[in-house]
Amino acid sequence: MARLVVHEEKIPMEVKVGEESKWICMCGLSKNQPFCDGSHKQTQDEEEGKLYKYENGERVEVKDF
Ligand code: FES
Secondary structure (H helix, E strand, C coil): CCCCCCCCCCCCEEEEECCEEEEECCCCCCCCCCECCCHHHHHCCCCCCCEEEEECCEEEEECCC
16 A cells, blocks of 8 residues: 655754754655655755655656646
């Protein structure tokens, strides 16, 4: 079984654990879930109103949705 999940956030969420900051991935692209690995930088130039999928590090616009 497979599913598609849509993420709209382009930046991580900071969570404080005591004095330490942990950065939680909100874009869905991190290979170190649930933590941010910087992959969200790929999303910064996404255009509003468009849908993209990421496969093997490459972004492709989804036209039929
Ligand atoms: S928010 Fe997803 S990799 Fe940084």
